[in-house]
Amino acid sequence: MEKVVLKYALINAVQHGGKANPKAVIGKILGENPELRPKARELVPLVNDIVEKVNSMSKEEQETKLREIYPEFFEVKEKKEEKKHELPPLPKAEKGKVITRFAPNPDGAFHLGNARAAVLSYEYAKRYGGKFILRFDDTDPKVKRPEPIFYEWIIEDLEWLGLKPDEIHHASDRLEIYYRYAEELLKMGKAYVCTCSSEQFRKRRDEGKPCPHRDLPPEVQLEEWRKMLDGTYKEGEAVVRIKTDLNHPNPAVREWPALRIIDNPDHPRAGDKYRVWPLYNFASAIDDHELGVTHIFRGQEHAENETRQRYIYRYFGWEYPVAIQHGRLSIEGVILSKSKTRRGIQEGKYLGWDDPRLGTIRALRRRGILPEAIRELIISVGIKKSDATISWDNLAAINRKLIDPIANRYFFVADPIPMEIKGFNEEFMAKVPLHPDHPERGYRELKFIPEKPVYISKDDLELLKKSEYIRLKDLFNVKILEVSEKKVTAEFDSIEYEKAREHRWHMIHWVPEGKLCEVLIPEGDELVLREGLLESDANVKVDEIVQFERFGFVRIDAVEEEKVRAIFAHK
RNA sequence: GCCCCGGUGGUGUAGCCCGGUCAAACAUGCGGGCCUUUCGAGCCCGCGCCCCGGGUUCAAAUCCCGGCCGGGGCACCA
Numbered sequence: 120m121e122k123v124v125l126k127y128a129l130i131n132a133v134q135h136g137g138k139a140n141p142k143a144v145i146g147k148i149l150g151e152n153p154e155l156r157p158k159a160r161e162l163v164p165l166v167n168d169i170v171e172k173v174n175s176m177s178k179e180e181q182e183t184k185l186r187e188i189y190p191e192f193f194e195v196k197e198k199k200e201e202k203k204h205e206l207p208p209l210p211k212a213e214k215g216k217v218i219t220r221f222a223p224n225p226d227g228a229f230h231l232g233n234a235r236a237a238v239l240s241y242e243y244a245k246r247y248g249g250k251f252i253l254r255f256d257d258t259d260p261k262v263k264r265p266e267p268i269f270y271e272w273i274i275e276d277l278e279w280l281g282l283k284p285d286e287i288h289h290a291s292d293r294l295e296i297y298y299r300y301a302e303e304l305l306k307m308g309k310a311y312v313c314t315c316s317s318e319q320f321r322k323r324r325d326e327g328k329p330c331p332h333r334d335l336p337p338e339v340q341l342e343e344w345r346k347m348l349d350g351t352y353k354e355g356e357a358v359v360r361i362k363t364d365l366n367h368p369n370p371a372v373r374e375w376p377a378l379r380i381i382d383n384p385d386h387p388r389a390g391d392k393y394r395v396w397p398l399y400n401f402a403s404a405i406d407d408h409e410l411g412v413t414h415i416f417r418g419q420e421h422a423e424n425e426t427r428q429r430y431i432y433r434y435f436g437w438e439y440p441v442a443i444q445h446g447r448l449s450i451e452g453v454i455l456s457k458s459k460t461r462r463g464i465q466e467g468k469y470l471g472w473d474d475p476r477l478g479t480i481r482a483l484r485r486r487g488i489l490p491e492a493i494r495e496l497i498i499s500v501g502i503k504k505s506d507a508t509i510s511w512d513n514l515a516a517i518n519r520k521l522i523d524p525i526a527n528r529y530f531f532v533a534d535p536i537p538m539e540i541k542g543f544n545e546e547f548m549a550k551v552p553l554h555p556d557h558p559e560r561g562y563r564e565l566k567f568i569p570e571k572p573v574y575i576s577k578d579d580l581e582l583l584k585k586s587e588y589i590r591l592k593d594l595f596n597v598k599i600l601e602v603s604e605k606k607v608t609a610e611f612d613s614i615e616y617e618k619a620r621e622h623r624w625h626m627i628h629w630v631p632e633g634k635l636c637e638v639l640i641p642e643g644d645e646l647v648l649r650e651g652l653l654e655s656d657a658n659v660k661v662d663e664i665v666q667f668e669r670f671g672f673v674r675i676d677a678v679e680e681e682k683v684r685a686i687f688a689h690k
Numbered sequence: 691g692c693c694c695c696g697g698u699g700g701u702g703u704a705g706c707c708c709g710g711u712c713a714a715a716c717a718u719g720c721g722g723g724c725c726u727u728u729c730g731a732g733c734c735c736g737c738g739c740c741c742c743g744g745g746u747u748c749a750a751a752u753c754c755c756g757g758c759c760g761g762g763g764c765a766c767c768a
Contacts, residue, residue, distance in 0.1 A: 150711035159748045224768050262767050358766050369693040371764035379766035399768045423763050505696045616727050668728045
């Protein structure tokens with residue numbers, strides 16, 4: 120045993136600068152030799168002893184000794200396998216039998232926060248060879264009123280993200296189904312029609328007392344239910360409640376409401392055909408069962424709803440799906456809230472649901488974020504109950520890796536300033552690859568003409584003030600003579616790139632002439648507009664993601680006759 | 691007020707269920723270097739974390755209790 124202890128003590132000492140830590144040594148020994156665990160108590164003094172001896176040796180002695188008793192230590196080493204971000208296995212998941220669903224209310228655009236549930240649902244369904252269902256939970260024609268356009272957008276955005284649903288359902292098509300189950304529950308005495316005012320009801324509920332309608336017989340309940348359906352009761356006058364435990368510790372789950380009346384719903388799909396509408400918990404509970412959903416992914420805010428919905432599952436003897444709640448996902452400083460977004464659009468602050476400052480999927484797409492980047496981000500964030508606020512850097516880093524190889528390079532000069540160059544009297548064609556790592560993609564050409572200025576960016580002015588020489592990238596080296604906000608004067612120095620490198624001269628981009636280009640840069644709540652010149656040879660197309668060298672990656676948003684508009688993605 | 695969740699470097703995640711191989715991993719960020727006709731990419735080095743306090747144990751990021759902090763729910767919203 121002493122030998123074993125000595126070995127680990129030496130290893131520990133060698134690994135940690137000559138000083139072994141007895142606790143770590145014991146841990147290591149017991150970790151790798153579980154059969155010694157019962158003897159832990161005897162081991163401690165022994166280890167302390169040996170560690171003390173080891174620590175009094177010099178580093179060289181330790182190493183020599185270790186080499187002598189355990190030479191393998193020096194052979195193995197390294198081999199650090201990188202494990203990819205991967206989702207953990209799903210509980211109770213059987214191959215081919217996993218059915219997940221994404222159930223948005225089409226009352227606003229799909230955003231990154233919603234995407235978390237969608238991506239997880241899709242990824243797991245795919246992983247287990249199951250089915251992914253899109254269900255529009257559009258049962259509130261009043262407060263969170265669905266709008267036709269969002270039904271389309273959600274499908275579009277989902278497909279853009281690569282999450283094509285296997286089935287699409289609309290809760291608003293399924294009212295008859297909810298009615299049937301509601302009647303069933305009324306007959307079973309598990310639900311009742313409550314005509315209390317909400318204040319009255321809340322008071323009783325908080326005291327744990329039943330409402331007077333609760334224990335009326337099923338015949339009466341069905342009679343009342345008719346009156347809800349046929350219009351005898353008006354909006355706000357009656358509601359179907361699910362019986363629960365009146366003393367449930369959380370008053371919020373007691374006797375929760377299942378269906379209510381909306382007088383003139385004017386629902387975008389169902390019109391005025393129905394006046395009794397289910398609430399979220401009722402519709403969702405019924406649908407998840409009816410559609411055979413096995414695994415539910417949803418936000419933490421729904422944790423309590425599971426408790427509510429389980430009552431129905433218990434009454435019908437159904438098995439509740441595996442429900443996984445995740446925390447909220449947001450991006451640093453980006454507004455995701457539908458109501459705030461809507462308000463901002465109405466006030467004219469945002470350009471629309473795809474304003475690049477927003478966190479909607481459409482906005483991210485418009486900025487040049489790739490769907491894979493969003494998926495990767497969400498998968499790396501994983502299933503966690505705590506909220507996650509991702510930084511832009513993080514998303515940008517993932518996205519950059521994806522777009523760097525595909526984005527062609529161009530020179531864009533923001534806030535151009537003319538630079539007059541003396542001392543070079545021939546035309547000179549700069550030939551620059553579209554992508555430095557992929558010359559096979561071709562070249563772009565920038566022609567220098569004597570007597571005509573080239574344009575450089577105001578952003579580089581500081582650099583020019585500090586340097587005596589500078590290289591115009593892919594052209595030649597110049598000596599700076601005069602610098603002002605209006606004009607820069609320079610003198611040709613040399614052509615060779617090597618000279619610039621040798622002297623570590625800074626390199627800036629430039630443009631002999633160009634087309635007008637504006638770049639929209641989202642900066643927090645501001646949308647900064649930068650205007651400048653894009654090299655005239657740039658054959659960019661709408662939707663293309665390119666890199667403006669030394670400026671950043673952008674997505675081309677519009678190409679007009681005389682002007683290109685781009686949206687800034689990230690550095 | 692009542693009821694649920696959570697808390698690991700600046701940020702995000704892994705580890706926690708089942709205590710030891712965690713002197714805590716990965717990515718991003720930041721600092722430095724190499725390479726490179728971009729301040730891009732790539733490569734190398736460095737920085738930086740278990741919310742606090744008790745308890746259990748030979749041993750706690752991990753289990754238990756208390757506190758603090760954060761998020762969410764308490765709608766005839768989803």
